[in-house]
Amino acid sequence: MDNIAGSKSGLTWAVHISVVLLVALWLFPTVGLLVSSFRTSDQISGSGWWQSLFAIEQNLTLRAADPDDEGTQELIDGVYTVAGNLFGTAGDADISVWGSSSRAIDAYAPGETADLGDGETMTVATNGDYVWTASEALTGRGQRVFVTAETPPEFTLDNYEQVLLSGNSTDSMAKAFFNTLTVTIPATIIPIVIAAFAAYALAWMDFPGRALLIAIIVGLLVVPLQLALIPLLKLHLDIGIGKGYLGTWMAHTGFGLPLAIYLLRNYMVGLPRDIIENAKVDGATDFQIFTKIILPLSFPALASFAIFQFLWTWNDLLVAKVFLIDATGDTTVMTNQIVELLGTRGGNWEILATAAFVSIAVPLAVFFAMQKYLVRGLLAGSVK
Structure with a gap:
């Protein structure tokens, strides 16, 4: 019965399975290398290449715009104000918590206002929009903000460039x-x-x-x-x-x-x-x-x-x-x-x-x- 025409022996199946496993063993690293070459550093550090098509939750360190840049700081109703988006432009990112210190990155929920001291406050929205205010003119670099956000898949050609x-x-x-x-x-x-x-x-x-x-x-x-x-x-x-x-x-x-x-x-x-x-x-x-x-x-x-x-x-x-x-x-x-x-x-x-x-x-x-x-x-x- 083992030699019936059209049937395959156990050894044949073992060979086929071994070949498939060997091909997968060599293919997966190559595919991973290709996918990683189109991802940003934050995406690579936050998840494996097999998760590249799905949104992931990451702890990010972002920074508000520098108030010394021309046109960034405005005087509104006697309050110096810097506004913008932590991600550059409002996108699909969804901030769950944020903080102004690395020791308390989950101190505030989106929409809450943080007291930064010296008359400065900051409010961060779910999509990354922020308003940074002060009673006196802001100087120096932009305020650091620590956020925990769910970010969408991101691919770029900047690595190849x-x-x-x-x-x-x-x-x-x-x-x-x-x-x-x-x-x-x-x-x-x-x-x-x-x-x-x-x-x-x-x-x-x-x-x-x-x-x-x-x-x-x-x-x-x-x-x-x-x-x-x-x-x-x-x-x-x-x-x-x-x-x-x-x-x-x-x-x-x-x-x-x-x-x-x-x-x-x-x-x-x-x-x-x-x-x-x-x-x-x-x-x-x-x-x-x-x-x-x-x-x-x-x-x-x-x-x-x-x-x-x-x-x-x-x-x-x-x-x-x-x-x-x-x-x-x-x-x-x-x-x-x-x-x-x-x-x-x-x-x-x-x-x-x-x-x-x-x-x-x-x-x-x-x-x-x-x-x-x-x-x-x-x-x-x-x-x-």
Whole structure:
């Protein structure tokens, strides 16, 4: 009965449930990052991203308008008066209690008048409208008001404007974005070009030492990246390409070539031999076979490695820290910029969330655009 056509075994259901859980495990943080990037700092500190569509009750510290500002203070019936709205404009906020001191933030209900001393009084309405009066001219900064209010959902594009367009180099990631593209695009294209030629030679050309080269490439796959950083940096400094884009491209190329050659060689070996032999009979050279037959047929493997290399170089911090150090910040990449934001703006979660989502937007777009080739490329050469 367990093998009736159309029925699914318990193992199949377990696999499906596991896949759904894994997808959710990776999806929820990404969605949370996206939602948080559009929220204000008060909203983030007051509730989780999953509550972003609902009104929340928050304790807020607001301030009345500065009486020294021109046109703010008026003399009405012999009383100096400052009026306005604590939220800027009357909106959907609903104040339940308020106070003039941090030690008693719930001292007054909306509509009640507080005695601030020295002849000053303040009245706050439910929607945030206030009237601040005094017998003598008010000076200094606006009166602080502590309120407990239910605020509606609030989303803004100011976070992206500050991160991408701010003139402050500490906050702006626009330059870091283009610096990352400058590192990633050549570091993806160069190893693909070199590996494609090498893979074709190892797959279809007979020459002495071919088996030894393949064994060396397989061995290089298990060499730790950290083991080669210092010797490679010393070599780059000796030949004059250290601490710049060229040295970074060469480092990424060297670290990515073993996997690229191994992946492409396995795929090319699995291509039909008859096609290559017929092309040789027709007088095609190895270069013509490579460019007109092998490359078009190997596109899934090329795209698969391109995804891996692009994601690795885009998200890289270690190689950038070692080979791309610039005190002026002219070559700072996005991963390093986010690390600096953590140090300088560690409390501004809205800025950090926006910067982090900007950094993952391009890899997500590349992955979804080329994901159909990923599995085909990963299975290259596994089935004959």
